Amino acid sequence: MTFQCQTPAVPTVQQDDAVVRITRWDFEPGAATGWHRHGWPYFVIMLTDGTLRIHNGTEVTDVPLAAGQSYRRQAGVEHDVMNGSPHPIAFVEIEVKQPEDLV
Known part of the structure; x- marks a missing residue:
């Protein structure tokens, strides 16, 4: 249910x-x-061009994204995310804990 790799992605909480x-x-x-579940809705904004390889527990999907491209997902998503590119990649993830406080 998870990717086999020796290198963990590096999170830096901002x-x-x-x-x-x-x-x-x-x-x-x-x-x-590593396998994880999102407890809150979230947004991802790519900082580099790259391919996110997503394992959802049953299948693996490659998602090519461009620098500056973004997407959002609802709470409850479970997956493992791997860099499917031949070069380093980075993105910013924004998890929204209190959506009503953003307005």
Whole structure:
């Protein structure tokens, strides 16, 4: 249910308060986050071009993304994310703990 790799992705928490947690993720080629579940809705903004290799527990999907491209997901997502690119990649993840406090 998880990728087999020797290199973990490196999270750097930039902000963590009652409303949001903002984390920069840096991945060497083949690095992975490890299996995890998102407790809050979240946004991802790519800092580099790259391919996210997503393992959802039953299948693996390669998702090519460009620097500056973003997407969002609902709470409850379970997956492992690996750098499927031949070069380092990075993105910023913004988890929204209190969506009503953002307005």
